[in-house]
Amino acid sequence: MRYSSEHKQQTREKLLATSGALAKRGGFTSTGVAGLMKAIGLTGGAFYNHFPSKDDLFTEVVRQELCNSPLARLASQGASRERLGRCLQQYLSMAHLHNAEGGCPLPPLGVEIARADLAVREVAEHWLVELHKAWAATLEDEALAWVLISQCVGALLVGRMLASQAVQSQVLDASRTFVEKALNETR
Template sequence: MRYSPDHKAQTREKLLASSSAIAKHGGFASTGVDGLMKAIGLSGGAFYSHFPSKNELFGAIVERELSHSLELLGHNGAGRDRLQRCLQLYLNIAHVQQPDAGCALPSLGAEIARAELPVRERAEHWLVRLQQAWATELENPELAWAIIAQCVGALLLARMLASPEQQQAVLDSSLALLAPQLASRD
């Protein structure tokens, strides 16, 4: 059977999307190549026609996820009101309860920190770009880093808690802390 010319690219994208969701839900290190490939209906042996190693797949996942975060959150000139709306969407109970559909940092941050240097460099590249976009909007580079850290930390902490009430309390507290920092300057 002949495949279309873009079949390999489509399969690679399916593998990246599926592996991202699996990694964000249950961790990347704990899932083997066979499990990642089975999720898209292929054998483990087909993996190596798309990535030379599992580590290379992890690097591609990090780049894909963080570049997507920049697209969603890093619009220069969009205004503090838009930034506030982004934070309300990020610090939301649905984001806590659906890690596979959300930001990779709370789910994969510890694995990124333990990854080889090229993976951490990819993460740094995209995080710095997000920080720079927010720093431009906020006119404060330190505040931009603090907001990113607060958001990722709050989401991680909320996911660690058992009761929805305590999860919501963490999110509400973080939003209350950040709101005055994001108030529009007139």
């Protein structure tokens, strides 16, 4: 039975969304094609109607997740320094720390992106360079933009590595204080 191109596109979008959520929750490489397809109610064989390989799916997952992240939306809207500060305070929150599936893809997928094929790393690099350009323009400081990107992603990653909520809070509190101080001192 042939499906319409609209149905095929809807299935592809569902596969991308589900794969992104699964990857951020438990890792992309740990979930096989059969598991990804089962999550959307299809058989593993149907996967190849949508992507030539699992690596191609990961490239698209990374592209979609990065482009749909709150940081990307903030960068594309040309945020003020104050708005950037508010966004980073939300980014460095316990709510975000405990929502890996619905949050920024960099902390949960960063290691997998680093180990991935060149195509995946190029997608991530393109996005990070664009994010950096936007933040550097807002901050009028290229180095500070890289430092804040690294600080925020790193703080979330370290926080998720910790077992106790008290220590997680300490990491996030320290990072929020650092970000606020950095934003206020460079005016």
